[in-house]
Amino acid sequence: MTENVPVSVLFVCMGNICRSPTAQGVFEYLVENEGLSGHIHIDSAGTHAYHIGETPDNRAMEAASRRGIDLSTQRARRVGEVDFQRFDLVLAMDGDNYHDLLAICPADQSGKLRLFLEFAPQAETREVPDPYYGGGTGFERVLDLVEQAARGLLAEIRQQYGL
Numbered sequence: 001m002t003e004n005v006p007v008s009v010l011f012v013c014m015g016n017i018c019r020s021p022t023a024q025g026v027f028e029y030l031v032e033n034e035g036l037s038g039h040i041h042i043d044s045a046g047t048h049a050y051h052i053g054e055t056p057d058n059r060a061m062e063a064a065s066r067r068g069i070d071l072s073t074q075r076a077r078r079v080g081e082v083d084f085q086r087f088d089l090v091l092a093m094d095g096d097n098y099h100d101l102l103a104i105c106p107a108d109q110s111g112k113l114r115l116f117l118e119f120a121p122q123a124e125t126r127e128v129p130d131p132y133y134g135g136g137t138g139f140e141r142v143l144d145l146v147e148q149a150a151r152g153l154l155a156e157i158r159q160q161y162g163l
Helices: 019-033 058-066 095-104 107-112 136-161
Strands: 007-013 040-046 089-092 113-115
Touching: 007 019, 007 095, 007 136, 019 040, 019 058, 019 136, 058 136, 089 095, 095 113, 107 113
Parallel strands: 007 040, 007 089, 089 113
Antiparallel strands: none
16 A cells, blocks of 8 residues: 555556556546545556556547546556555456466455456446557447446445545
8 A cells, every 4th residue: 555545556457558557547537536636546557568668559548538538647567566565456457467467466465456347347348358459449448448447446445445
């Protein structure tokens, strides 16, 4: 947990340039609009080192920007075992990344690892699809799913932490 912050959340996808930065940006936007920025620490990372130091994919940034969300200050990084110590929740975008995270997760920290879309029970899927190799509509679909899950996540955090 980050000092003076009651809860910390890490979003994780494969390269940390599409889905997890989108989730980070959407959740930061939602948390800020609720006046809770000082109470929730938010970050994102990737299970692979393909894009370390890069900004999010231009298509992800453009889709988010159309919804008033700025992803341009984010930089890709790779998740590490230490992140399970630093964060209260580690949220995987899909099953493959969940299993990659489980492989590095200390046994006593496994309760922190979840699929992000568990927080969107109304969604027709449990995984945020990777839009990287598709067209622009994939990034809009990711935003739709992420917005649903972000609202559910914030509701659970508010309830659990009394925010």
